[in-house]
Amino acid sequence: MNRVIAGMVVTVALGGALVGMLLAPSSGHAQLSRPVPEVHCPAGAKELPAAAVAKAADRALVEAPHLYPGLGAAVVTQSAQAPYAAARGSEVAHQCGRRAFHRTVVVELLFPKELPSASLSQGVVFVSRFATRYRVWEVAH
Numbered sequence: 001m002n003r004v005i006a007g008m009v010v011t012v013a014l015g016g017a018l019v020g021m022l023l024a025p026s027s028g029h030a031q032l033s034r035p036v037p038e039v040h041c042p043a044g045a046k047e048l049p050a051a052a053v054a055k056a057a058d059r060a061l062v063e064a065p066h067l068y069p070g071l072g073a074a075v076v077t078q079s080a081q082a083p084y085a086a087a088r089g090s091e092v093a094h095q096c097g098r099r100a101f102h103r104t105v106v107v108e109l110l111f112p113k114e115l116p117s118a119s120l121s122q123g124v125v126f127v128s129r130f131a132t133r134y135r136v137w138e139v140a141h
């Protein structure tokens with residue numbers, strides 16, 4: 001019985017150490033997982049006018065080559081104000097609150113060059129209107 005408990009303790013300790021190694025920043029060694037990006041909520045975002053969805057989609061296309069280098073030309077597959085963007089819209093509300101939720105457009109992108117890979121061929125960005133222009137403030141996928 002004591003051996004079983006001791007074995008379980010060792011297994012839990014080794015598992016915890018492995019998780020710590022995967023999540024901890026590396027010191028010269030290859031990292032096994034990507035660091036979680038810091039969320040920068042859109043402070044200073046303005047209310048969205050009627051043409052916001054189209055303008056945000058245009059801005060996402062302009063910024064896509066810099067946000068997703070090497071994936072080729074992007075195509076907008078869907079764009080909607082966050083309250084109408086299902087789970088991704090809810091993500092904005094959860095991360096940044098109701099004000100940002102009502103001032104953000106979720107733009108979904110497709111990179112045809114990366115097909116048939118479902119993950120590599122898709123992108124999702126959050127775009128808001130600021131004092132001088134629309135700007136992508138987060139790459140969600």
